[in-house]
Amino acid sequence: MELALIIEKFILVVVIFAVSLGVAAYSTLAERKIAAFLQGRVGPHRAGPGGMFQPLADGGKMFFKEEIIPAESNPFLFIMGPSLALLTACIGSAVIPWGQSMQFGDRVVELQVTDINVGILYIFGVVSLGVYGIMIGGWASNNKFSLMGAIRAASQNISYEIAMGLSLIALLMVSGTLSLKDIVEQQHGFWNNGWFTWNVFTQPLGFLLFIVCSFAECNRTPFDLPESENELVAGYHTEYSGFKLGAFLFAEYVNMFVSSAVMATLYWGGYNYPGMDYVFELLGPTWAPIVGIAVLFAKIFFFIFFFMWIRWTIPRFRYDQLMNLGWKVLIPLAIANIILTGIWITIKDNLL
Amino acid sequence: MESLSNRKKVLEQKPMNFWERIYLPSIFKGLAITFRHMFVKKETIFYPEQTRPVSENWRGLHSLKRDENGRERCTACGLCALACPAEAITMTAAERQKGEENLYREEKYAAVYEINMLRCIFCGLCEEACPKEAIYLDGPIVAADYLRKDFIYGKDKLVEAPLKS
Amino acid sequence: MNLFYFVAFLSIFFSLLVIFSKNPVYSVLFLIVTFFTFSVHYILLNAQFLAIVNFIVYMGAIMVLFLFVLMLLNLNKDTEPMKSSLLKIAGVVSGLCLLLTLVGAVKSLNVSEPLILKDPGIGLVKNLGKVLFNEFLLPFEVSSILLFSAMVGSVLLAKKDPKKI
Incomplete structure (x- = not known):
């Protein structure tokens, strides 16, 4: 590997890391603001203009609060839980293509950390690891509520992973590749050969299943049973305080950001937008990708908004409803979606 | 069982139809409702700058009134302390000296007048008991503080500001 | 090659820790780390799909279920029930049998030609x-x-x- 490539990737990694943490930090503000707006309130507005510096205040508070490690807990695992949660949340963004390749002079820079040819499976693996942080943290707290939260998280994540994977398989059958870069390239533009190029128009049911499952994987309402505050105090983070609690909360928002990015990439065309070829000609290969990045981020922010919108609209499911939905509705639907997609592909290849 | 009052209503629980069972239409309905709320008038009152209008018979912080010449009305008769069901009021009476006629209206006045705001229940009985119309509960709410002793309000906080001019 | 020896050392080290740790939850966690090192082995062999599937299926699903079950057990009781001496003897015999088999297998090993993948x-x-x-x-x-x-x-x-x- 040449040095320039290493430097380039290093810068990209740092930027992505900083951006995902920044987005996560401002998601906390956005969550409070959106909650306020949806409820006819104003929300935090004292710190800075329109509450701009509220995340800084919250973060500072998290840092300076007293950290308590319960006496009967397992200190090593107690610290490892939130660290693992934050780690698994952050590494998911490594395979997401953030934009078209940019051209600086004669150098082409790929806006993706790594284009491994099992990209989707990688994201899937990272998501499946995400539950360990919660489980270990909940168990190490040595608290019954935390343990209940951890167990709920484990069973919920495993159940919804299956439906998520099955809903993705139909998408993979259409696209024929596991690499996220290729999937995005296939969705180039907006309209081609008399049909939309974005996958959501060919896989609407798959997208619906995927978004429901990603709500469950992020432990967001209506699937936030692991931390349901009215029955389990705060679930797996009952015993946590200070920045370890902050890491758990932060991991949730980073997860939201990454899964929004995955949804935008897989189903909503990633950095593609209508009329992108025209813009590419107009701005040239250096500046046109910036527009693509902006479009991708607009999609991501819409999905983050959607996460919050849902949170303040739908009440939490009961546990048996959650399991029924996962096993008796989503998985059969996903399998039906696979079969339908298979039939459709066969018809398209043989008859049309 | 037979209903005696004949007011019992038997509610029929119909089985949900297909659209109700897949739950998605109601989710979208709910989303539309919450989205509409983004544009309604915000109900927030920015408290320290704005205050909520209070009713006519609102009872807040006590104030010891002055008369039209700026003299304290209170004569330290102790009726308010007697009337107080929460035993929140104490006072020490003193005799008006020569040259203090512009300060105190009566010949006896309260040298110390203390109300414990943690005991006070804001019932307004002191207001009714006062023969001199000296105490009224017309102030704002009592501010928060850190120490219990700071909630014992003396004359410095209770007496109305002296008249201007 | 050096990387291979390092990762191989790690996998053996963590698999030994799986056996020797007293707390079953620690055992499972070390087993997860062991599986992770296996995934690294697969990547070193350029078998990306196998690596990721190992990651998802073993680390992400099966071990979660193991941990799930272990968390439900009451692990506060440190004392193991005393095994009967018959079981102990049986354990020793079977362990020796396994050791004998392993030694025999290792003895009959001979260095093969390094296999070069065609593709x-x-x-x-x-x-x-x-x-x-x-x-x-x-x-x-x-x-x-x-x-x-x-x-x-x-x-x-x-x-x-x-x-x-």
């Missing part, structure tokens, strides 16, 4: 899929039927017998 990309998803669905189609489908029958069996076992209720 270094054999572990990639595309090639693997082609091989699975052409050459090994029958075993693949048979194993899927096996898994399916296991699934049906477990559902049948979990279901309550309607007659007995």
